[in-house]
Every structure is written in structure tokens, then in C-alpha cells.
Amino acid sequence: MTTELHRQQTSAPTKAASGTTVYAGAISSSTDLGGQQLGYLEELLDQPTTRFIGDVAAREGQRCLDLGAGRGSIARWLAGRTAPTGRVTAVDIEDTHIDVPPAVRVYRHDVNEGLPDKGPFDVIHTRLLLVHLKRRRELLAQLIDALAPGGWLVIGEFTHPRTDPVTG
Numbered sequence: 001m002t003t004e005l006h007r008q009q010t011s012a013p014t015k016a017a018s019g020t021t022v023y024a025g026a027i028s029s030s031t032d033l034g035g036q037q038l039g040y041l042e043e044l045l046d047q048p049t050t051r052f053i054g055d056v057a058a059r060e061g062q063r064c065l066d067l068g069a070g071r072g073s074i075a076r077w078l079a080g081r082t083a084p085t086g087r088v089t090a091v092d093i094e095d096t097h098i099d100v101p102p103a104v105r106v107y108r109h110d111v112n113e114g115l116p117d118k119g120p121f122d123v124i125h126t127r128l129l130l131v132h133l134k135r136r137r138e139l140l141a142q143l144i145d146a147l148a149p150g151g152w153l154v155i156g157e158f159t160h161p162r163t164d165p166v167t168g
């Protein structure tokens, strides 16, 4: 399995002095530096993401999916919000850095192959993932199909010119 993220940015991987693999300006998410980079994204984006989702959803007992979960901060937050009867699934092609409680079901999975859990979900969140995927339109259709009636699909991507980074 190869991440689309890596494939798109891999032309000539090189080893930095620290031993970290650097992919032509991007960093493999499996490395320590990749984990650090995911941490910065959480610091920057978790507050607006949780504010937005918390306003409309993530209630006790709801079923949630976090796609491209990274270090797992949003899956953890969803697990706390929906406990004790909710169900949270986290999916990422790389699980080196994911840190979630045992109640969160984790799939190490390439979403180019489809969803490992078809739901239905009351909340589907995916942040900074779709932009990297060539087949994002097909995946988007699958995500919509996996929504429960009245469910929320929350997609966070950077846009240009800059607008609210967590709505789309």
C-alpha cells in the first residue's frame, strides 16, 4: 500500500541528517517529523473543527467516522463527546502516530480502496485528505452513501483565497 499523499510528492526521496525521509518538500507521515507536522495541524485546526462539529452534531450515542485521522485528536474528541454509547471509527493509511482510546476502532487502510466500514454514520469528518486523492469524487460519493439520515459530512480543506478553513 502506498499513500497517494506520498506518491504525489515523491520524486526523489532523500535522507536528512536526522535519518528522516524527505519527499521533495513534503514529509512522510510515518516519521517522527511527520508526527510533529500532524501535531502542528491539530494545534492549528482542532479548535475551529471541534467548534463547528460541536455546534451541530457529535452527541451521545452517535456513530462517527474520522477519515485520514492522523494523530487521532478528532477521533478522541468524538469518542469523548459520544460516550458511553457512541461508536467512533478512525481510518488512516499510516497508524504510527495515532493515539486513541481502545473504544475507537482503528483501521490501517488505504481509502483509495473504499471505506473499510460502510456505516451508517451520524458524523463523518475528514480533514486535509481528499485534496491529496485522485479519486476523491468517487470517495465523496461513498461518504455520502455512508451517512445516516440527517447525518453530517464535515470536510476540512485549505482554500484559496483564504476563507474559513474547516467548512466546505
Ligand SMILES: C[S@@+](CC[C@H](N)C(=O)[O-])C[C@H]1O[C@@H](n2cnc3c(N)ncnc32)[C@H](O)[C@@H]1O
Binding pocket: 002, 003, 004, 005, 029, 038, 041, 042, 045, 067, 068, 069, 070, 071, 091, 092, 093, 094, 109, 110, 111, 112, 126, 127, 128, 129, 132
Ligand atoms: C495532512 S494529514 C491530516 C491528518 C488529520 N486529518 C489532521 O487534519 O490533523 C493527512 C492524513 O491522511 C492520511 N492519508 C493519506 N493518504 C491516505 C489514504 N490513501 N488512505 C488513508 N489515509 C491517508 C495520512 O497518513 C495523514 O495521516
